[in-house]
Amino acid sequence: MKRYLRLLPLLALLAGGCSKDYLNPSTASQEQVLSTSDGLITVCNGLQHRFTTGGALSPLYNLVAAGGLTTRELTVINVGNIEEYNVSLGAGNITNGNVVVRNLWTQTQLVKANADLVLANAGNAADLGTRSGIVAYASIFRALALGTQAMFFEQGPLAVGENAAFVPRVQLLQSAVTQLEAAAAGLAANPVSADFNGKIVPGINLANTLQALIARYSLLAGDYDKALAAAGRVDLASRSVFNFDDNTRNPLFEVAFGNRNVFEPGDVNLGLTGALAPEAGDRRIPFYTRATPTAQQNRGTGFYTLAGAPIPVYVPGEMLLIRAEAYARKNDLPNAVTELNRVRTSTAAATTTTASGPPTGPPGAGLAPYAGPLTQEAVLLDIYRNRQVELAFQGFRLDDSRRFSRPGPGTTGAERNRNFLPYPRVERENNPSTPPDPAI
Numbered sequence: 458m459k460r461y462l463r464l465l466p467l468l469a470l471l472a473g474g475c476s477k478d479y480l481n482p483s484t485a486s487q488e489q490v491l492s493t494s495d496g497l498i499t500v501c502n503g504l505q506h507r508f509t510t511g512g513a514l515s516p517l518y519n520l521v522a523a524g525g526l527t528t529r530e531l532t533v534i535n536v537g538n539i540e541e542y543n544v545s546l547g548a549g550n551i552t553n554g555n556v557v558v559r560n561l562w563t564q565t566q567l568v569k570a571n572a573d574l575v576l577a578n579a580g581n582a583a584d585l586g587t588r589s590g591i592v593a594y595a596s597i598f599r600a601l602a603l604g605t606q607a608m609f610f611e612q613g614p615l616a617v618g619e620n621a622a623f624v625p626r627v628q629l630l631q632s633a634v635t636q637l638e639a640a641a642a643g644l645a646a647n648p649v650s651a652d653f654n655g656k657i658v659p660g661i662n663l664a665n666t667l668q669a670l671i672a673r674y675s676l677l678a679g680d681y682d683k684a685l686a687a688a689g690r691v692d693l694a695s696r697s698v699f700n701f702d703d704n705t706r707n708p709l710f711e712v713a714f715g716n717r718n719v720f721e722p723g724d725v726n727l728g729l730t731g732a733l734a735p736e737a738g739d740r741r742i743p744f745y746t747r748a749t750p751t752a753q754q755n756r757g758t759g760f761y762t763l764a765g766a767p768i769p770v771y772v773p774g775e776m777l778l779i780r781a782e783a784y785a786r787k788n789d790l791p792n793a794v795t796e797l798n799r800v801r802t803s804t805a806a807a808t809t810t811t812a813s814g815p816p817t818g819p820p821g822a823g824l825a826p827y828a829g830p831l832t833q834e835a836v837l838l839d840i841y842r843n844r845q846v847e848l849a850f851q852g853f854r855l856d857d858s859r860r861f862s863r864p865g866p867g868t869t870g871a872e873r874n875r876n877f878l879p880y881p882r883v884e885r886e887n888n889p890s891t892p893p894d895p896a897i
Contacts, residue, residue, distance in 0.1 A: 492578070501591060504572055513712050517699070519564070521850055528728065534720055544557050545874075547874020552879065553894060554881075559882070559883060561605070563883060572596070590649035594661070597667065599636055604674050605852075607626040615632055634674050634678065644664055677856060684779050688776040693776060696808060699769075703765060707761060710761045717755055727846065736824055739822050744759060745850065767817050774818070778800055778844050780796040790833065794831070801843065819847060822847075
């Protein structure tokens with residue numbers, strides 16, 4: 458089957474197809490676009506476009522929605538938004554026909570497939586610095602796609618093709634990390650060219666983002682040594698963001714936080730209760746929520762307050778909390794508390810890309826140092842609590858809830874309504890290799 462690319466303001470790739478060949482004579486073929494540096498850079502821009510924009514279609518929107526609605530971090534305002542409402546109910550209410558589930562799956566599959574095309578053809582960029590930039594950029598979005606799938610689904614396919622086999626989620630994470638490491642080595646050997654920097658959508662710091670994602674997905678895969686090392690290589694003073702404007706709009710602002718129609722945080726405690734409730738005076742809470750919103754204001758704020766507000770690919774505190782958790786799981790509790798306290802005691806102002814731009818990182822918590830028992834269980838609990846505040850509305854909470862063995866669906870005090878999402882109907886109907894849906 459022949460495939461082709463449609464050139465839009467940013468490139469959109471058709472990763473699937475049917476049994477017939479249709480060629481659009483007004484567009485460039487896949488082979489033509491992927492054969493030049495400029496074409497490959499255009500496709501790279503298309504990867505970010507597909508992952509971040511498009512409102513409720515984008516993976517960025519759906520990972521925040523799915524992560525928050527399954528864990529009481531977010532609550533549906535208007536039950537007429539039936540797809541999001543069913544995700545908030547959980548259990549059997551989330552069917553394989555649910556639009557949030559379908560978009561989360563299909564759009565990340567497209568991003569991953571298109572990133573693989575770029576990586577397979579990156580050798581067509583003759584200049585080594587341009588090639589290293591292309592490989593790094595495509596590797597980042599491949600990892601974001603695979604990592605997002607691994608946070609919500611038990612298994613997923615690595616290959617693109619008919620009846621593609623599924624592999625366990627840990628293999629998705631490991632594949633993402635392996636490619637990120639290769640890209641980081643290439644970037645170190647051949648610094649990115651001015652040609653690449655002049656043509657790529659600005660905002661992503663390649664070197665630091667590669668290490669941040671290696672740290673993130675190594676942690677989720679249980680490779681604590683690798684997570685520690687990579688998080689330590691991230692320059693915490695750097696910023697890496699997805700940029701938006703009035704034409705390519707921040708999808709969370711556009712769909713949810715810019716109105717009172719879809720969802721918002723249920724309270725200023727981000728749905729956390731009991732031992733998990735945020736501590737008094739935590740400076741991150743007023744950054745992420747409005748204590749007394751008007752009738753027209755969404756309670757949620759953070760990175761979703763303007764159509765053009767940038768969304769961070771990672772925040773510095775995530776790297777510190779990755780190191781704290783990795784040390785704690787290795788039972789190195791003094792070092793775990795040291796890293797945890799770097800988050801707890803920080804008093805830095807909310808970080809911005811410019812002196813007056815929208816924030817790209819939360820303010821320091823401004824809390825006292827950790828004073829609880831020096832036991833693995835207690836330290837991990839405080840790390841978990843701080844992850845829920847530091848990383849609010851970024852889609853991590855469902856995976857965190859499972860990883861920290863919090864009460865699951867069907868148990869007393871359940872903090873999540875699903876363990877994993879079902880596979881969407883569109884995949885099951887087209888791929889007989891799709892495994893059975895998880896029970897819940």
